[in-house]
Amino acid sequence: MARIKALNVKAQRIQEVVDRDVRGYTFSDCCASFAPGWEVGPGDNPDPCPWKSDLTLCWSTCYWMGQVPDQDSYGSWLDSCGNINDDWRNLCTIPDNGQ
Amino acid sequence: MNAPAQQGPAPTLVVDEVIPIERDGVPFAFHVPTSAFYELDPLTVQVLAAVNARGSVTEADLSNGFATALAVPPEELDEALRDLMSLRLLVPQEDRGRRIGGDEPPDLSKGVANLVMHVAHTCNLGCGYCYAEAGLYKGKATIMTEQRAVEYVDWLFDQADPDKKQLGLTFFGGEPLLNPRVIRAGAAHAQKRAKETGRTISFGITTNGTLVTEEIAQFLQDINATVTVSLDAIGKTNDRLRPFHSGKGSYDLVMEKIRPLLDRKIAVARVTVTRLNLDVVETVSTLLDAGFREVGCSAVDAKNPAYDLDGSHYHQLLEGMKVLTKRYVEHAARGEFYGFSNIHNIVKAIHNGHNKEYPCGAGLQMVAGAPNGKMSLCHRFVGEEDFVLGSLQKGGLDESKRKATLDAITLKERSDCGTCWARYICSGGCHHVNFLFNGEASKTYLTHCDWLRAWYRTGIETYADLLKVNPTFINQFVDPGYTCTA
Numbered sequence: 161m162a163r164i165k166a167l168n169v170k171a172q173r174i175q176e177v178v179d180r181d182v183r184g185y186t187f188s189d190c191c192a193s194f195a196p197g198w199e200v201g202p203g204d205n206p207d208p209c210p211w212k213s214d215l216t217l218c219w220s221t222c223y224w225m226g227q228v229p230d231q232d233s234y235g236s237w238l239d240s241c242g243n244i245n246d247d248w249r250n251l252c253t254i255p256d257n258g259q
Numbered sequence: 260m261n262a263p264a265q266q267g268p269a270p271t272l273v274v275d276e277v278i279p280i281e282r283d284g285v286p287f288a289f290h291v292p293t294s295a296f297y298e299l300d301p302l303t304v305q306v307l308a309a310v311n312a313r314g315s316v317t318e319a320d321l322s323n324g325f326a327t328a329l330a331v332p333p334e335e336l337d338e339a340l341r342d343l344m345s346l347r348l349l350v351p352q353e354d355r356g357r358r359i360g361g362d363e364p365p366d367l368s369k370g371v372a373n374l375v376m377h378v379a380h381t382c383n384l385g386c387g388y389c390y391a392e393a394g395l396y397k398g399k400a401t402i403m404t405e406q407r408a409v410e411y412v413d414w415l416f417d418q419a420d421p422d423k424k425q426l427g428l429t430f431f432g433g434e435p436l437l438n439p440r441v442i443r444a445g446a447a448h449a450q451k452r453a454k455e456t457g458r459t460i461s462f463g464i465t466t467n468g469t470l471v472t473e474e475i476a477q478f479l480q481d482i483n484a485t486v487t488v489s490l491d492a493i494g495k496t497n498d499r500l501r502p503f504h505s506g507k508g509s510y511d512l513v514m515e516k517i518r519p520l521l522d523r524k525i526a527v528a529r530v531t532v533t534r535l536n537l538d539v540v541e542t543v544s545t546l547l548d549a550g551f552r553e554v555g556c557s558a559v560d561a562k563n564p565a566y567d568l569d570g571s572h573y574h575q576l577l578e579g580m581k582v583l584t585k586r587y588v589e590h591a592a593r594g595e596f597y598g599f600s601n602i603h604n605i606v607k608a609i610h611n612g613h614n615k616e617y618p619c620g621a622g623l624q625m626v627a628g629a630p631n632g633k634m635s636l637c638h639r640f641v642g643e644e645d646f647v648l649g650s651l652q653k654g655g656l657d658e659s660k661r662k663a664t665l666d667a668i669t670l671k672e673r674s675d676c677g678t679c680w681a682r683y684i685c686s687g688g689c690h691h692v693n694f695l696f697n698g699e700a701s702k703t704y705l706t707h708c709d710w711l712r713a714w715y716r717t718g719i720e721t722y723a724d725l726l727k728v729n730p731t732f733i734n735q736f737v738d739p740g741y742t743c744t745a
Contacts, residue, residue, distance in 0.1 A: 161301050161342055161346070161395075162301055162302065162338050162342060162347070163299070163300040163302060163338060163339050163344070164297050164298070164303055164342045164345075164346060164348075165297060165298040165343045166295065166296075166297055167287070167296045167298055167722075167723075167726060168294075168295065168296040168609060168610050168612050169298060169610060169611050169738070170294050170295045170296070170360065170611065170612020170613055170614065171290075171293075171296050171297055171346075171612065172295055173297035174293060174347075174360065175346070176344060178345040178346065186721070189584070237668070249407050
């Protein structure tokens with residue numbers, strides 16, 4: 161938010177939702193599963209492109225943590241597929257270390 | 260413009276319900292539907308003003324000369340529009356005023372967490388404006404039995420959902436200290452039940468102060484009670500408002516009797532403001548100097564022209580409250596707390612973005628219990644049969660009546676409030692004031708609305724001032740968990 165500063169608690173919560181909304185619609189992460197049912201986007205607005213939510217919201221808003229690697233143990237798991245436009249062929253799985 | 264992707268025709272945008280505030284040249288905006296509070300930059304102020312001047316703005320306006328008319332580069336205008344639309348300060352016309360993210364009322368199925376226990380329906384003072392009519396509540400002088408107090412405590416603990424870990428018990432009257440034995444018995448039983456059920460219990464008491472002793476003050480400190488002493492003014496003005504039944508004034512006696520409370524720093528004062536005691540600056544400052552932790556003022560609801568306030572009285576009251584607010588901010592700048600409760604409470608409400616359908620917890624989180632076992636919407640409604648929500652004899656609250664009563668007094672039912680910018684802060688005001696003056700709890704008492712709006716505006720301005728003069732004050736005294744971004 162470049163031009164407006166959220167001051168009270170309610171404003172900051174709204175800004176968090178807005179920021180999350182924006183992150184949800186960018187192709188910065190990927191997920192190998194689909195999350196059906198995302199007809200409505202955060203903030204109570206109709207989601208203009210729910211199929212993107214299938215790809216992204218499962219991670220960035222913790223919709224289903226089991227679908228992505230544990231971020232503490234595998235912090236670099238997205239390195240080879242961080243840009244979905246360029247890296248869409250990569251599966252981005254975590255290494256099988258036999259455990 | 261780079262607005263979020265839209266489906267269908269582009270909407271006509273209007274400025275949402277926004278209250279502009281300016282402090283020392285810095286523009287702020289209070290967003291009514293969410294109670295969010297923002298600091299704006301000059302361009303967003305300019306855009307809002309331009310849209311307001313036109314009434315609305317369309318996609319065609321934006322692509323045809325809007326940026327030129329404002330004399331700003333298109334990319335900067337896009338950025339401003341994106342911010343304003345994201346935070347809903349600019350909205351599609353059909354969404355104007357749509358409430359979002361309001362505070363939901365508590366789940367009624369989980370019971371109530373607080374009980375106001377009327378241990379004495381009698382009083383040794385005879386204040387002419389008392390809504391309870393000398394503590395009698397339209398009945399005969401009665402005091403609660405110990406057995407009834409224990410039953411109330413058991414009911415409170417049994418009906419509250421196990422999730423409710425913090426329960427509250429307030430001893431009220433009349434004058435509750437006319438029945439100290441039952442207060443002690445009720446408190447002891449509540450502590451026992453709290454221990455058994457793994458909960459905490461907090462206590463409060465509202466007293467006229469005439470019967471406080473060293474021993475009682477020690478007991479109230481031991482149970483960690485919040486003690487509210489009713490005092491309306493200083494000296495003879497207070498005597499006129501708060502006399503004994505004999506007509507003798509009570510001020511000097513009360514100030515002597517409550518010394519053990521003041522020494523222990525466990526007392527706050529409540530000032531009922533009538534047309535006879537409008538000098539709240541003298542009252543509040545003198546009582547704070549005397550040792551009260553906080554002092555709060557409340558306009559009388561007597562429906563008696565000898566006491567009720569009219570427009571000029573409300574104006575005088577507001578001016579006094581603004582003087583006290585200035586002292587509050589001056590203290591805050593030095594990292595100190597000035598205990599004028601009214602401004603502190605409204606600052607807390609603005610900070611949290613208070614946005615509610617109900618003005619208080621009456622019937623939602625709290626009910627009042629009379630000596631006869633009947634439970635009412637709140638302490639002020641005791642004695643009004645239409646607002647009895649249940650009784651101990653019938654096993655507690657009648658949930659269908661509770662729901663019907665609450666449904667009838669929600670903000671949605673207050674047609675007079677629909678266009679007021681302060682409606683989600685005030686939520687229609689005190690149910691009892693509305694009932695007393697208009698005969699219906701759901702019909703807003705409009706006489707004090709101008710005063711309330713002016714006071715809430717002062718609260719918003721004060722919040723902005725605090726963020727400027729000492730942002731850490733918010734962390735210290737308003738919300739210890741807050742990370743200030745100002």
